[in-house]
Structure formats: structure tokens, C-alpha cells
Amino acid sequence: MILQQQPRRYTAGITFEQMLERVRYEGAYATRAQADEAVRAVLAAFGRQLTGDERVELAARLPHEAAVTFTSAIPDTAPLTGWGFVKDLANRTGGTAATTRWDTGTVLRIVAQLAGEDLLTRILAQLPAGYALLFGRAELTQAA
Numbered sequence: 001m002i003l004q005q006q007p008r009r010y011t012a013g014i015t016f017e018q019m020l021e022r023v024r025y026e027g028a029y030a031t032r033a034q035a036d037e038a039v040r041a042v043l044a045a046f047g048r049q050l051t052g053d054e055r056v057e058l059a060a061r062l063p064h065e066a067a068v069t070f071t072s073a074i075p076d077t078a079p080l081t082g083w084g085f086v087k088d089l090a091n092r093t094g095g096t097a098a099t100t101r102w103d104t105g106t107v108l109r110i111v112a113q114l115a116g117e118d119l120l121t122r123i124l125a126q127l128p129a130g131y132a133l134l135f136g137r138a139e140l141t142q143a144a
Contacts, residue, residue, distance in 0.1 A: 016063040027106035042107035043070040045089045049079045054123045061114045082130020109136040
């Protein structure tokens with residue numbers, strides 16, 4: 001008998017330390033402190049972009065420390081595009097656009113796994129263009 005493994009919708013019960021290790025491994029960070037810095041910066045900035053039920057649901061799926069960081073800032077009234085998000089975060093952290101894009105993509109890919117497909121789809125529907133790529137998804141647009 002062959003057992004088929006069902007795809008996981010999201011990873012429940014992950015600790016913050018496990019999240020940091022996943023970010024450290026996938027982002028090829030030299031130290032856990034570098035991964036921690038990236039996670040906290042990206043989640044705080046992303047928390048300023050997301051509102052409504054999706055914000056609440058995502059916070060519930062994150063480890064406690066990550067959820068606190070994510071919900072620590074009041075959301076902006078006009079969310080930035082994906083590229084605008086990266087540029088704004090680079091300005092806030094003093095990083096380059098390239099390293100900030102790397103940090104953002106690494107952290108948000110892990111967040112996407114924790115969110116699951118359904119929630120991620122709803123999150124992306126709420127945000128301006130450019131975020132799908134940051135979450136590791138293709139950005140599909142209609143031809144003019």
C-alpha cells in the first residue's frame with residue numbers, strides 16, 4: 001500500500017527559534033543574530049502594510065515573538081507597492097536595495113509557508129502589485 005502525503009497548508013506550532021533557524025538556513029545568514037535582525041525588520045515593516053482579518057489570521061499563525069513584532073506598528077493608510085516596500089525598508093534599516101530584497105524574500109517565503117495557500121492568496125489580493133514575488137510566487141498580470 002502506498003501512502004500519499006497530503007500537502008501541508010501551514011506549519012502550526014513552530015517556535016520563534018525554529019523560524020529563525022529556517023530563515024538562517026534559507027537566507028544563508030552567517031549567524032542567528034543576522035536572521036533575527038532580518039525577521040524583525042521585515043515583519044515590523046510588513047505589519048504596516050496589512051490590515052483586516054488577514055492581519056489577524058496571519059498573526060495567529062506566526063510564533064508569538066514574530067506576531068508581536070508583526071502587530072507592533074499601526075498599518076499605513078496607503079500600502080506601498082512591493083518595490084516601494086523594499087525601498088522603504090532599505091531606507092529605514094540603512095541597507096542596500098539588493099540586501100533588503102534578499103532579506104524580505106527570505107523572511108516572507110517562510111511567512112508564506114506559515115500562512116498557507118488560502119490565507120496567502122487573500123493577503124496578496126489585498127496588497128498592491130509586487131508582493132507575490134516577495135513571497136516566492138509568480139506575479140501574474142493581464143495583458144493590456
